[in-house]
Amino acid sequence: MAVIDHPEKTELKQKDPCVFEIIVSVMPELKIGDCQNLKISHQPVETKESEVEDYLNELRKTLAEFKEVQQPAQKGNRLEISLTATDEKNMPVAKLTTQNHPLILGETKILKTLETNLIGMLPKEKKSFQSKLDHLPQDSTLTNQVFNFEVTLNKVEEMILPEVSPEFIQKVTGQSFSLEQFQTEIKNLLLNQKKEQELRRREIELIDALLKITEGEIPLVLVEQELQEMQARLAHELEHQGMQLETYLTQQNLSWEALKRKWQPQAEREVKIGLIFEELLKKEPALPTETEIQAQIKLLSTGTHKKQPDFKKDSPAYLKLIRQMRLQKIVNTLLEK
Structure with a gap:
């Protein structure tokens, strides 16, 4: 019996002799169906x-080189624009306002209507239009709103591609x-x-x-742990973008509990996948050889400038690598069926 968390309940039932009742979550027993007959499709490459x-x-x-031209803007030109935006209440929207912004006409993802209006414009010309955003950034406050835009075309440059x-x-x-x-x-x-x-x-x-093909109950404690890890990863990513998790949740109009409910299916899936592979590892005890391990370490360090972990024998990174190699062998074997 593998205990996976602190006891949920500890109660003294009897003093003489001493008897305790302890309730704990344990690792579930999963029943995995017949893996050997799985048919995984192939698509031609x-x-x-x-x-x-x-x-x-x-x-x-x-x-490419760019040459400034005095002609109507067309797809493939590099443009420099200034853009202002107001909402339905005619209030300025700072996140959609920019000055001297460069773009390649035909490659805009956020506002396709902008491209439609820019085509045919002359340098120094201004134009007003209304639109929603086509590709929304991570900000729900901009969702499903119609904005009033004014664009000024500052510069048109022709793209000159080099010969091969x-x-x-x-x-x-x-x-x-x-x-x-x-x-x-x-x-x-x-x-x-x-x-x-x-x-x-x-x-x-x-x-x-x-x-x-797998049956078995997933302990809620493992799902909760996965949700906490998902939260930590999101907070780490946001920190690199200069944003706090609380600010993100406010912008998304979400509470942490609401985000957990949204993530719950994915967390349950990740936990179940992890448990499945733990079961499969028990059936595949063979370890990679030292030669195979060193070859994988060399492969990981080739063609990258990222700092690699210390793969000293029996270090955490070394043991984690062995586990990953064992898992990949299991996956490869099942894919070859």
Whole structure:
């Protein structure tokens, strides 16, 4: 019996002989169905020539030059705009007000109506319009409101893309590739990205399948612990954005209890997934070899500038890595069925 939290109740029932009643939460016993016959779908992975061309054009944009022009704005131009906004009560909205803001016409995500109005405008021209936001930022106070905008087009610049020359290839890759070799490199890069995405998709499908064939009660104490961890992660992310959790909850018009209710299904899912894999680990006692562990450590430290944990033998990071490798082996085995 594995106890997973402090006792919920401790009561002296009898003094002589001494008898206590202690109520505690224990690790549940899950019943996992037949894993060996799970059928996880495969989706074909390929890279089209048009995708290679699109990727190449995005690389060209990173080294593009811009020339100021006195002509109507069109898609692909880099613009500099000033924007003011007022709400339905004609009160200024500071979060939607900006001065000398650069953007590439055709790539705006927050306000598509803005792009519609900018097309055809001349430098120094002003225009007023009304609109909602198409892609809402993390602020529910801006949801479902119609705003009054006034935009001034300060500058129009034409984008001049570089030719795909040997010099360009050398600059973006650091290698002396021919155009054909460069396109092959891009194709392989995109293909590997798609393979990784397909693997992630299949892993999610596998987890969903495991959840469906697993029976057992989930202790509320574990769900509560997961909710606390979710709260801590959110607070950490907000702190990096210069915001406190309390401020975020106020902006979202949420209480912590309301947010917990919203998160409850996800927390229950995460707990159940963790318990399932703990059960599967019991059935897969084999450990990776030291050679495999060192190879994985080397792989983790390759191509990254992030500080890596200290993988000293038997350290917490080392043991965590072994557990991750064991879990990945289980997942890979089930995906190969």
